[in-house]
Amino acid sequence: MQEVGLTVNPQTNQKEAVNVSFQFMQDGRMVQLNVPLLTIVPIPYIAIQNVDINFKANISASSSSVQESSSSQSIDAGADIKAKAGWGPFSVEANMKANYSSKKDSKATQDSRYSVEYTMDVAVKAGQDSMPAGLAKVLELLGSAMDVSNPKGTLEVNAHKLTLDPNGNAILIVTYKNCNGLFESEKVKVTDGNGNSCNATETNAESAVFELKAIGDYTVEVTDNADKKLNVKVEQ
Structure with missing residues (x-):
């Protein structure tokens, strides 16, 4: 505004x-x-009428684990044992070696994964309040x-023919509106037949009042608008 x-x-x-x-x-x-x-x-006189908020979340999780174990055993005495036997012309000799060991292997793995996805929708509705x-x-x-209004302005008088009253005066009331429709009575000018100007006795927002004291012809015009001109006659 x-x-x-x-x-x-x-x-x-x-x-x-x-x-x-x-x-x-x-x-x-x-x-x-x-x-x-x-x-x-x-x-514009905008006001918010509604506000809608929509929240969406998607959470996904995954986990995996692997366990592996292995074991082995062995015998090792750490010494050689020899045995010999024979009967007659034959003989047998044996060598033995013994050991023992124990071994156990284990392996474990674990994997966990998490993911979070979310969206937010905001809808605002506004209108003229x-x-x-x-x-x-x-x-x-x-x-x-x-x-x-008239694009060239409007000039009006109370009468085009006036008569002197017993006091010897003729009252002339002039109203002028410019092209914008505004009163501009202060721009009105009245002259007699000899070209002498007559002074307004009263000027208000809408009109100007003149007291004409002699019979004859008068010219009413606007100072800055040559197209607006009227003739007034005063009689006995």
Whole structure:
């Protein structure tokens, strides 16, 4: 709203609503529509409505073990034994060697493995929340400010023919709106037939009041808009 919908007037340093102005045909004439920008664009008012968190975990484990054992035995007396026997012409001689040993081997291995895998899914759902009451009221007021104006401005008088009253005065009320639909009555100038300017006796936000004291023709114009000029006649 600060950056887009509002602007600062460099002369008054006051914040003003930014208007979008465009022209179109209406009843056979070109008119201009002035619309506050804040009333035609959506104002983001985001609110988080739902937050869903899904957690998934996958844990896998594996283990293996191997056991191996072996054993062997041997006999070794560590000495030689000789025996000899004979009968008559024959004889036998035997050599014996004995040993004993015991050996046992064993082997064991174990392997364990673990793995963990997880995923997390987060879903956030946001949407346009209801408008605050204060902002709704502001937009309502700005919506009522939409106005159709003349792209060349509008100059109006209370009458084109005036009559002097018993005090010898003719009251002329002039209203001027610029192309943006803003009153700028201070830019109105009234001159008589001799080119003399008439001073306004009263100037308010909407109009300027002049007291014309002589009969004749008067010209009503706008100082910075040469296209806007009206003629007024004062009669007895």
